[in-house]
Amino acid sequence: MRDRPNVPIKPAVRRTTLAVDVVVLSPRADALAVLLVRAPVGAREKWTLPWDAPQPGEGLEDAAARIASAALGTAPAYFEQVGTLSDGRRHPGEADVSVGIAALSPASADAPMEEAEWFPLAGLPALAPRHRTVVDRAAAVVRQRVDQSPLAFRLLPPTFTLSDLQAVYELLLGRRLHKASFRRALQASYLVEPTDEWHSEGRGRPAQLFRYAPRKRRGARRGVRFDLFTE
Amino acid sequence: MRDRPNVPIKPAVRRTTLAVDVVVLSPRADALAVLLVRAPVGAREKWTLPWDAPQPGEGLEDAAARIASAALGTAPAYFEQVGTLSDGRRHPGEADVSVGIAALSPASADAPMEEAEWFPLAGLPALAPRHRTVVDRAAAVVRQRVDQSPLAFRLLPPTFTLSDLQAVYELLLGRRLHKASFRRALQASYLVEPTDEWHSEGRGRPAQLFRYAPRKRRGARRGVRFDLFTE
DNA sequence: TCAATAGTGTCTGTTAGACATTATGGA
């Protein structure tokens, strides 16, 4: 241990305004979609992310669940922070710090409330700059985590076909996957188990339904993956 | 587009107090270490994470740089948010929302200021519960990102031996790596380039020094890696 | 029967990990 100072650090807290911005993501019409709500921005109404300030005593994830539920009609299955922004208040009544939270909602979830609507990620209307940033970060975080965390299962109903699962992975990763390799890797992962049910969707052979049921498994491969670096 | 509601959502902002907690990480004595400072906690002095409220107009990362510099004497090379906590104010003068930020400082950085000290992650003194959480999250985030982002190079001086680099990876991953495989993967990644210098450290053959110099490279492998799931 | 989708077996090129070997310094 070293000498103690005689000028201890004693920071002072400062008042600020806080908002929680929620990016509810769900696969809709073969694209990853974001839930937006109609809300007044200045004098007019525009589409914006659902947001609100946390209530006293309410945690950030609790606030996100409440905010998402108000737009979706039901609570999403999964929440994850995607970053806190402090770009300063631009207009009176706006917050100067906002916590961005991504939420995942299965494709089977009910239609949104009347004042809300799904928009594909690639075709969003104009958003406030901060909301645009939060959406981009949410998409990036979800895409980055998809093969390190079982996120994909939060975008599917409790039972699903392996083709459904692969389609979600392809949505999140933004590229096609090889069917046989995908199933081999999935088999080795012990993440799903088959059910007794089959799903028939018009033409073609019916597909067996699976459920998410992670189990113990042998040690994963160990190598360092430099090749995932993006920069 | 659907019917517009006649009860638009208009959330109200609310005043809150904000803190930035900084976890400066650096490899020290063959372990990943955290920088702590002496600061008053209630009536006594304890070791705590460096923290402060952001100043008016100051961004969160700017605040983290200022806070870390005050304890370290120099600014860390890299910052990354690890989560925002809102577990409620427990004592007067404490913040009720805190943004946790991890900072990486190379092993070669100068000794910390007098009121600060490095502690190995495994041997930290008792911290406030919120600070303990932030430290754990910082360690988890850094360990998770190490093979998706060139974090390891932020923990090394500008030039380093491949054994140094491997040691940092082993610290972050918490396991030993195979030397030949490590170098093969590194070679294929085009992340480093050799310099003309060699480093001799007592016994043994001198090692060539390398520097971080990422370049273009062929497409990365494409498979889905279910086996990295932790849950 | 054809079309469409589900699901599987086999081959091959690539690579992680193991092992062995050489290289080069200090004691």
Added chain:
DNA sequence: TCCATAATGTCTAACAGACACTATTGA
């Protein structure tokens, strides 16, 4: 010389991706 560390070559088992094939439904 011995020891310690650096650096590299070779072998093998495992695996990703490609391809081909069978299976099962509706039209």
